[in-house]
Ligand code: URP
């Protein structure tokens with residue numbers, strides 16, 4: 178063994194117990210009580226600390242061309258920030274070009290990502306074009322190690338209902354999982370046109386152009402199609418009660434429907450859009466009202482939210498300011514990659530949910546759902562030594578100046594956390610300790626995911 182983490186409290190998705198963790202090279206080799214250090218092994222005393230699997234952020238947009246610019250964190254800055262927030266694997270969205278085979282989309286992004294990434298990464302493909310034999314490239318992409326695909330019901334590159342249905346239909350046979358950004362595009366466009374004509378251009382009108390039912394109705398439609406095919410469906414960045422209720426109903430009926438929400442939807446309400454700097458929170462779907470926030474928390478505690486991920490897509494203040502007098506010009510997206518695990522763990526530390534639940538939704542469940550549970554997502558012999566030491570005693574107030582990405586502001590500014598990650602290991606290497614990034618550019622690796630074959634709402638049987 179090379180590293181022995183002693184006397185920490187290991188948290189799994191099911192339990193918390195005091196034990197030691199031995200690491201050799203990149204892997205966890207033993208978990209147990211009273212493990213003796215091998216000669217030369219580094220011993221870390223984790224008394225008083227939690228020992229957690231590194232988080233898996235299943236939803237990030239690094240260096241993504243979007244909203245007339247490119248998101249502010251490239252693969253180096255984004256993964257550096259991830260490491261400093263206890264996230265050791267990021268799923269990035271590789272956006273397909275029209276006419277491009279999907280495995281080529283991944284290869285194109287991999288070339289940019291590989292020399293930069295400081296922690297491990299995987300991809301989902303953002304599908305724009307599934308005409309002709311491009312539909313077949315879903316399968317070659319699965320074979321390449323990317324079995325998850327996102328379709329957008331909105332934006333100028335969103336797919337038609339027919340393409341969405343055909344992609345869903347094909348996914349079942351080839352071990353793919355379709356994720357959806359669900360909002361009703363027609364309604365958004367109608368509201369936007371109306372508000373602009375009326376001179377209503379503030380960030381609050383971003384929310385009003387995409388209110389609860391605009392997302393909820395699209396969730397219901399997407400679920401109806403998935404149910405008709407009995408195809409698994411993953412709803413990304415769920416932010417509304419109507420959709421939460423629809424997900425719960427489908428799951429109660431036995432359908433493999435999964436929902437992801439994000440910390441910004443759990444923490445803030447739409448009141449942020451009334452602030453002077455409300456444009457900084459502009460993302461799609463927008464943050465909703467109190468009833469939706471409550472429903473998301475209830476769904477999370479009940480087990481109907483499968484994962485929490487960030488939708489990290491930061492833009493610089495000057496870019497957000499493009500929309501000072503016109504909300505349609507605000508690039509959509511916020512920072513969060515460094516804040517997800519600390520925020521969720523702090524909520525656990527404050528008593529809102531258990532640490533095990535946080536580990537489940539931020540690490541173990543995304544590993545299971547996206548086909549990498551034989552590599553990541555738990556503290557278990559044979560898995561990658563992606564480990565976070567968490568100090569429940571350390572209080573931390575989020576400030577952009579203390580963050581490690583490339584952003585110049587954060588919507589999380591001033592939020593007070595109880596407890597904070599003290600150290601992060603990525604495949605056995607120390608990449609973060611006590612506020613300092615210690616990792617290396619290019620050390621992150623492409624994680625290939627297995628085909629996804631989920632037939633019901635319960636993923637506890639996936640090893
Ligand atoms: O506002 C957001 N969410 N920006 C990123 C793109 C997306 O829809 O996920």
Ligand code: ZN
Nearest residue numbers: 358413414461
């Ligand atoms: Zn989206």
Ligand code: ZN
Nearest residue numbers: 236238488490
């Ligand atoms: Zn997104």
